[in-house]
Amino acid sequence: MSDYQYILVDEPVERVRRLTLNRPEKRNALSNALRTELFAALEAADRDDAVSVAVIRGAGQCFSAGYDLGSNNREGQPFYTAPGLANWPRHVVEGCFRIWDLAKPVIAQVHGHCLAGGTELAVACDLVYVADDAMIGYPAVRSISPPDNQSFPWLMGMRRAMELMLTGDAMSGTEAAAFGFANRAFPLDELEGRVLEMAARVAKIPSDLQQINKRAVHRQMDAMGMRAGIRAGTEMQALAMSTETTRAWVAQIQTRGLNSALTSRDATFGDGRTAKTTSV
Template structure:
């Protein structure tokens, strides 16, 4: 943060700066960022940085991800030093979707493989409970499914509902469930070669967040989701999904420039602008879109085709099932990570 932004005129000050601050002589918020399993949290100047930290697994989504993301966003929202919140990912990409390998390959009675000490045990988030609810030989309870997925959505939507502006920095890949996170951010900036899309609409998935039409409009959202095709970061910029798509080598610098400009604004101005503009999204029905999309996401996993995909994953592995799904479209590439959901 430049000196004139930090120590300039009164209207440029952060909530904590100046003797007339409401927070004058109060201690800084307690740093709780080291306790997360799936991400890290730190504050530098006026920027809160949330970074997905499962690089070896493509930053794939686990049961902990939505809860930890929402908690970190709340930390930033409550911190009077923070003006803007950045979400990014370590390693080769932003997020490769849900970590479905364990589920896809162990959903047929291998309950002994589940960690009994998992904090989700005995709840609707219990992997064993959800595996039982996905057994093709048993009745499916759609509300057990919805109770799980709606909570994932609720955590991801913290980016939209936060008082302060949120920015998602995408690189490498942002696919499937990863887009459920990114599309909730107020601003998306991505490398021009980022792979962005939701291939699971081909079978066994509907984007539960329901944000595609709100971000791209009806026709372009359908163009992607009726085919499962992905677009590049450059095309995302051209279509209005991303505000910028610089070359990968320039992504960090351009992101910091954007964050710096946002962080110069007073927090109260940022909050008022975001609330005013979010009112348009609420009028469009983002909450209703998420509910409907989450219900259909559950249904898509319990069709004849969905069960066949699940059976293939159980027998041959999730990677093989994804290959079977994508090879007819000519865009399957053997990925390092067995994530995609």
């Protein structure tokens, strides 16, 4: 296997390839450099006859706090997306569907914070298992835009999705499983073992059949309009970027720094960086 700078790759059990996001000092922020390595590793696993399942997890205290807002997301994208209006949300959605369209199942193992772009990586996976005390949400609706990948209504229904979109609040891992975002929630100290048990179970089915099993579910979602709906959502994300609120917040990042802007965003809600106690 190739050497990577931003991810770790191992095979903890037979026929299972595990990919660990490895920027713990940045809460595994999804820079384009990290995303380039992740997509390459996923595609390598999909081509490898010795691998039946891939697992994605995060190093350190969380899965991922989202996209790397400190970098220019238009530079160094891991694959080509047509330029122009809404390039970034279209690129994100294309990336999610690249994972969606892999032949082999991909499992997300989520602990700690799973925010914004972190949620979009998780929902691109076929199975999602979370720590019961994980914090999962899309706080960017408070200051920038709705999701690049608006999958929440599809997974959770209109009412649950609307509550998250209108508050930017996070849900616990237990809530995420109850609401349909995740398959199941486990105590943190059990999460890794339970994920590997499920990965080994999924790996028992031969890959030539498993890819059809996976595709059969996706085709039903396609028939209901999920792929078209999510693509349409990129236009809403792009439209939000033109609002006075978003322009002002971006200006605040540029003048006062990202940490200050995030603190200001969450101060009136009493969560995120302004919570009295936090796990990350």
